[in-house]
Amino acid sequence: MTGINNNPALLPKGFADLLPPEAEGEARSILTLMKLFKAFGYERVKPPLVEFEDSLIAPGPGVRHSTDTFRVMDPLSHRMLGLRSDMTAQIARLVTTRFDESDMPIRMAYAGDVLRTKGSQLRTSRQFCQAGCEIITNKSDVDADIEICVLSIMGLKALDIKEITLDLNIPGFVDMLTKDVDEDDKPALNEAIDRRDQAGIKSINFKYADEVLQLIACNGDVDQTLKCLGKISKKMKIKDHVAHIDNFSRKLRQALEDYGVSDVSVSIDVLEQSGFEYHNTIGFTLFSPQVRGELGRGGAYDVCFKEENKVRKGHGFTLYMDTISRTYAYTRDQKKIFAPYGVSWGEIKSLQEDGWTVIRGFETNNKPPQSCSHTWIDGQITPIG
């Protein structure tokens, strides 16, 4: 048996050092996003890394990541603390505790790292950055949902992500379809639906099997899916849902067109369910062929207050900065100049004003580093080598 590996370079599984240029890339992306969100009135908030377990994992957005949350005992209060595993949960808490009715609607933006006890199959990192926006309204509001969708797409576009797909869903729709299914068959059916497994769906006898298969065949196409949903609504009480998503997709496409956003596809997949457990009315996932996995997701959800019957509506999205960072094409800083020992601060300032990154030489170390393409000699920009 081997002993403990004491190599100081080894980090715990799922944790990594971000070095240049990746660390700067992420910081710059966050800045770009925050600027964009601010232009729509979303102001930045910064909740703490640690909260009491019961406020972090309160009913609503917090519950979803309950099993992914690191917990420690607080030696001061002797209560359990949770290290945040998702920022939306914290935003929901902020709304219920720090804002008044008069602040409505509240627009907030955030960016921060979250910590998970285990990675997923596709994201093995246990620490990654989430950046996003939330808007809180008194009642369900289509315009707020549209704003969130548009903003998420504009955020990705600002980060130069191509061929974005926004995949809409109706949270809870699968539950409605499978309401009459025998409890014993439900897990297998849900799994078959999650995998779009036609054979698996056919093997279970339930009322809406044909409809589920038809929805799969729609392939996300908005018009086909709406037509199919229209047919289903003759058998099932889903008229309101259909009207809502119909109206929603129309408004969204119109908004994107008006704002001049191109190169974006909108699709509808009402069979999408996992990860949207706390959402209602609308949910969405963002994809691009540039990277594997999801770039972000969002939707509408309830923000529950301590007072009974008091509920507000949250609309928001989160972008996964680790996934997004895989789309970056890094180029070397082209304009880097070496200023040998003795070059005045004034000269350095004027070089910087011309856009140069200046590396100063020291009396004891006066050699230009490899990353510099030029040297400042006798008041001249001189190429190296």
Add this chain to the structure above:
Amino acid sequence: MTLEKKLILALPKGRILEELMPLLEKCNIIPENDFKDENSRKLRFNTNHGNLDIIRVRAFDVATFVAHGGAQIGIVGSDVLEEFQYSEIYSPLDLGIGKCRLSVAITNEDADNADTSKWSHIRIATKYPNLTERHFSKQGIQTECVKLNGAMEIAPALGLVRRIVDLVSTGSTLKANNLQEVEKIMGVSSRLIVNRSAMKTRPKEMRTWIDAFQKSVE
């Protein structure tokens, strides 16, 4: 990152490949000649479609390539899908080939003598540790899996374990090693699988291929 415009179809090496060739033909997918040459060192092959390449990898790796988006389409046994349960894989079609079952087998001696229903903990040799553990934990039995990559059937006789979980088609290998099948865990057949992101971002191309395979099995 550049966008890979070609679609990649991942196919499993070995036994299934023979059964698969007629299906590919019906879908009008004709790989380059090297593909049929088992000794070829090539791993990636052109087809008669400019935008479709084939890779030939181990069955377990088909699922991994598709889940991580290295390949957009693949063909793999339902046993492998159950073992990994990748959330990023859709498995729209049962191709009805490569049929067999995944079963628990036990030595003839144990089958005759031991009351296995009283066991709380068992050691099992298998290629499918996740699936095996899930199966037995439902029955309240804790499993300790010895991961082997082949020749499971010899493990009980050499004292590694008392049970194995493996694919069974005719049962003759079990018989030859003094084992008997005591429980079927699942039926197995080959599935067409697709990557979830690819399905969302390139729906039309992906649907064309799914439909082609669907027609080929009807």
